[in-house]
Amino acid sequence: MVKRLGSVILVLVMIFAIFVPVQAAVSPEDCPHEKHDEHTLLCNECGTPIAHDYVDGKCTHCASKTNFIVTEVDPKRTAENEKAGTVVSHDYDTRAYVTEEKLGLTDVFTQKRMNVYLPYGYEEGAAAGKQYNVLYLLPGGMANEDFWLDKTAVKNLLDNMIAEGLIEPIIVAMPTYAYREGQFGGHEVTIDNPGDIDLLLDLFALELREYVIPFVESKYSTYADNANDIANLQATRSHRAMAGFSAGGGCTYISGLQNNLDIFSYFGIFSSSMGRYNHVLPLADILSDSEGYGIDYMYNGNGTKDSSYEYHLPYYFDWVATGAIDDNVNACLVVKPEMDHNIGTSGIADLYNALPMFFVTGKAGARSNGLSTRDIIIIIAVVVVILAIAVFTLKHLSDKKKRKDQV
Template sequence: MDYVFEMPAEMMVETDKKGTVERFEYDTFTYDEENKPLHKGAFVYLPYGYDKSVKYNVLYLLHGGGFTEEWWLKMFPDTVTILDNMIEKKLCEPCIVVTPTFYHGEDDKNTHDEGRCENFRHEIRKDLVPGIESRYSTFTEGDVSEENLIKTRSHRAFAGLSLGSMTTYRAAFYNNFDLFSWYGPFSGCCGPFGDHDLEVKRICETLENGHKNGYELDYMFCANGDADIAFEEHKDIMGRAVAESKYLEQGKNYDFFIIPGGVHDMKAWQLHMYHALQIFFKK
């Protein structure tokens, strides 16, 4: 694939064939020991012409620290325009994009507890994915049993920016590898205080154990600007992981896209999404 380092201008021009964004609300029992549900929400992008008789792939797309589910599609509505244009110009297949949050609510978003990243794994598996894929038309065809979610993993991708990139590794990749086969970590793996050796070990073990259990990685699309605060740790960890794991192959099921001069901002993250969706769900 030919990468570009600036979003093509035509992607930012509104088209007549617009998708829709709606709010999806659900309860999760993940966090309360007294078995009381936490009410949460996500935003869902449905492509132009969404048809309940058609099966759609799903991208679960996370925000960064201090923000919630509104980030991608509401705070930056030009993300919707990019998606509309990509689908209309057949750069990617029509797909559903879901933007949840790993925070527990509005009051929680100022926490600096990175445990949120890993703990989100339970909600993903028990509440979010089954909730979304029982309501919308996906390859599960309404059967959201764990067995069928695993069976349909190649129709499900997970990506996120910054703290959401860390969550992509910790909640989706390390802990739910049997549910997702496409990954997009945008800007970082472990943060400035993380353990690079541990992350490399976990990446390699996830891939090896997945292979043993019959779950292969379809693609990991890492992305960062080289002036991004998260660049050096991300590059170091993934470079070492590629060197150590025979299940991570540059150009086959992995790449690391670098924007020269790119920083930790939405301009870069939208470009990462633009490239990722041209790779995801294609064999």
């Protein structure tokens, strides 16, 4: 019996070894071949993952077509529109979670600022009871809340996309995970102290959940009726998106997807060095532990000359390979030829591509993907154990019968 148990355990260990996803990064470098599978993205000949390469909306490697742009946004969409929305700045109080963590304190408060874009006609809409979707848009490189407004034509883009009917009127909140000088308890982020970046990107999850979202969504007419009630935020998660450029994309993954998936279902990761942030967990694991909350859509964008390109692509390929996302179903990776790490050209093009993908499918509370790898492992393990017990029992019974017959 002990021997049998040993072989059953051995079989289980072998199954785990085969099925547990390998997190090793795959190289995004092009293989010499031309065709890839439309869904797995793997090269038909050598199995190397290759991103879709869109020319005039058609992939050169497969039959897939797209409306995503891989060039700069049409200048007419970044020009002023007479139906202009407004941007309001707000100071808000929040616990300084990073300072608390660094100094071993609790209940340290600080004041931060965010910008909020309100679409054309918001006042009338809100007065008439209209509810608005909200995008939380994060800056790159430890920058402040003015980053997107200073470096891109984000306001004009939103005005034009709404006026053209490409997207519904939307509220865009622009806070920052970063702290102003002096707010970091003497632990400002420096090149020599990069570990603090991980803390900022990670602990913003708490600031977002406890202060930023309740502030924005109780002040403005959103789908949340009671923004201080987590159950209400969970019920309205398909009306909430988070996106960011560079470290803002890392923050979107860590603070949004990884730590607040119950209250967000749309994500945009633009030019992010996923491989450089230390608190990133595998997406398949996040979804396995998400208590049923799934991803309605996850937009990924990068450029071939972007410094974050090689730190972003392997992650996307891994998320597809492990079944965490379905390419061109609830996720995409848009690679823009020759574009570099520039929010004014590449970042704004990604925002233009991502916005129409948000707030569309809306399966709040429902899991977007099917069985996870972990589920499959458990099912196989249970089946193997049942089979082993059945075989053992049958063998035992027939042995017993044989012995009886011999007697």
